[in-house]
Amino acid sequence: MRSSFSYSDPIRRRPTSLVAVFAAALGLATAFTLVAPAPADAKRRSSPVYVQRQPEPDDPLTIVVSLSKQRLSVFDSKGLVATSPVSSGARGHATPTGIFSVLEKNRTHFSNLYYNAPMPNMQRLTWSGIAMHAGALPGYPASHGCIRLPYSFSRQLFSMTNVGTRVIVSDDPVEPTAFTHPKLFAALPPGKADIPRPARRPDNLGIESAASGVGTISAMLGVTPAAAAEAAVKIAAQTPGQTPGQTNGEMPGHSSATGSGQSDDGPPQRTRAMVMAELQSMIDSRAATLSAREDDVTRSAEALKSLNEKLKAQRVAVYEARAGIKVRDRELSRAEGFQKAAERRLKDFINQQKREMARLQDREDRRRAAHEQDGASDRSTENLLARAEAREQEAQRDAKQRDEAIAREGELESELLDRTHEAEAAALVASSQRNLVAAHEAAQAEITAELVAGRKAFVASKKALEEARTEHKRAISALNQFNKPATVLVSRATGKLHVRQGFQDVYEAPVTIAHPDAKIGTHVFSAVGYSSSEQTDLDWRAVTVTDVGPELPRRPRDSRRKVAAAQPQQSSAPIATADNALSRIEMSDAVRMRIREVMKPGSTLIITDKPLSNETGKGTDLIVERW
Incomplete structure (x- = not known):
């Protein structure tokens, strides 16, 4: 913000000198001997009057600043309202001539360009730093580009204007004059209240009607809320192709008619009530779309929540199934170990029995040879019987050992068979567990794919919702802008x-x-x-x-x-x-x-x-x- 702050500002308090103190004391001593000022002197010393009259209520104001005369004038429909001296931009910081409007108002403002200089009653004209505000008026252009005003008048002007008030800055003084011309624009007529009611009221009519302030705007336009509502019903009852959209601030349904009248075959003359009804109908349509988009987002969010829960449960199932594989693998490894141990014991037993059978066969052969020798021997009968009995006992022991070996071999074979069955069962269980993991992983992948698609759908629904909100706000803004x-x-x-x-x-x-x-x-x-x-x-x-x-x-x-x-x-x-x-x-x-x-x-x-x-x-x- 360009500043026009000056330490010569009469508003700022100056230090009091000793001479001034002495003069004040002398004046106090002689106060009772002074004569009251004459009426002419009192008038001359009074504050200048800048405002000649109060502006007409609801009249738009036009502010004209003459740089050559260093003068500001305020006009309404009746003419001059106020006039005041100003101080515009000095050489090198000249105030630009142009057609502006008040963009921003701030009672207390400080420059962001010139050392936080105070700018009371600031009214901005450009975002690059031109404004009207209170400041020192030396009688010539002295600011950095802003338009300085007397402090008292700046307060009065601040109370008169609104954001959007027109400000014309020119070199020479100019004044608005009454003007007519056939090519000047006219406004649409307000419209009538006796709009016929359709036979059936659309179901989606009236959404957001109260929130958009249609009653207030209708009153401003001189159209009753009932008339506006009936016009909205009339517009909503048209075929779908008859309700045009709005892009780039475009207002709906303009006609090429000049508004000069209405023929029996031609379209009805457009009125402010009709335009407002179209805008309200657009709001209702956008509100219905917005509601549908919100429902879509809700459904997408619920679907995402359900898919996330399913995915979480499926991940737990996959984790447990994978943990089960470790258990089943340990069981299979243990069963296979038992099987191998049983097989090894059987093999060792068989190898041992082969050696033992060879020894038994060797003893059998020795007994047979001894028996044959005893038959040809001349030993005594008692000796032969004793020898034969010893051989018989040894044969019985060998036979018993064979039987025990056969029984033991059967036990080992049975154990090996059991361990083999157990290993096969453990392998089958482990294979089933792996199949279960694969099934759970496939289900998890499917849910993940659904979740990715669901997230895309959710993002798309959110985007559609934001677009619907933007269009709805734009429609409400169009209705608000209409006035x-x-x-x-x-x-x-x-x-x-x-x-x-x-x-x-x-x-x-x-x-x-x-x-x-x-x-x-x-x-x-x-x-x-x-x-x-x-x-x-x-x-x-x-x-x-x-x-x-x-x-x-x-x-x-x-x-x-x-x-x-x-x-x-x-x-x-x-x-x-x-x-x-x-x-x-x-x-x-x-x-x-x-x-x-x-x-x-x-x-x-x-x-x-x-x-x-x-x-x-x-x-x-x-x-x-x-x-």
Whole structure:
């Protein structure tokens, strides 16, 4: 914020000198001997009167600042309201001429560019640092670009204005004057309350109606809430293709009709009630869409929650199944170990029995040989019987050992068979456990895929919800914006028409300008109210802030064609007056109707040779600078 702070500001208290103290003491001593000032002296010493009268209620104000006269004037529909001296930008920091509006108001403000200098009663004109505020007035341009005001008047002006109040800064003093022209815009008629009720009321009608403040806006427009509701019913009862959408601030359902009347075969004349009903119907439609998108998000969230729970349970199942594999593998390993041990014992026993059988067979052979020898021996009978009995006992022991070995071998074979069965069963259980893990993992992968798809669906539903919220807010904003004044700017430099409401772009269209090479001037037309009780025609005030003389074309270089070329061009160059400027602009009936839908008291039409200023941006009105 550019500062105009000065230590010479009369508002700031100066240090008291000893001389001043002495003078004050002397004055106190002689106070009772002084004579009261004459009435003329009292009048001369009183504070200056800047406000001549209070502005008309609800009248839009126009503030005009003359840099050459260092003067600010405030006008309403009745004329001058207040005037005050100012101090604008000094050399090197000149206050730019242009058409501005109040963007921001702050009773207590400090500069963010010039050492936190105080700027009481600040009213911002540009976001780059130009503002009106209280400051020192030395009688000449002395600020860094801002417009300094007397402190007392800055408070009064602060109370008069609103955000959006028009401010014109020009070199020479100008004054709004009453102006009429057939090409000036009119507003739509308010509309009637006797709109017929349809046979069946749509089910989704009325969503968000109370929240959007339709009753308040209806009252502002002179349309009863019942009329607006009936108009909304009428619009909602149309076929689906008849309710147009809204993009880039575009208002719905504009017609190419000029609003001059209604024929039996043609469409009905558009009214403010009809436009408001269309906007309300759009809000209802967007609210229904928003509700559906919220339901989609709720369902997606519930589905995600269910899938997450299923995935959590499935992960537990997979974990437990994988843990079961370890158990089953240990059981299989133990069973296989038992099987191998049984097989090894059987094998060792068989090998041992082979050696033992060989020894038994060797003893059998020795007994047979001894028996044969005893048959041919001459030993005594007693000795032979004893030997035979010993052989018999040994044979019995060997037979018993064979039987025991056979029995033991059977036991070992049976044990091996049991251990083999156990190992096979453990292997089957382990294989089943692995199949179970694979099944659980497949189920987990399937749930994970469903979860990924569910998350994508949830993100898409959230995005659709945000878009629905944006569209719903845009529809509510369009209804709220409908009652705000509009600024229409026609630029000869670009050949385009721009429309803003509430510092937001709502419309743009090309226009045709007669004599496009001749300057058209810069003119501001302000609608200060309705001119009749029908509340359709507007009462306009015009301000021309550029020279109205004709623009002479450049002379051709060929001197022989100088007279022939200059004469017809000079005669055809129109004078850049407000009347001629309006007459030179041509636009289609559709564009005119589109603008008529936003026209109301407080609206402004600007015609200029200049393009939009770089100061025009988010949070600003249409700004024109430096003509």
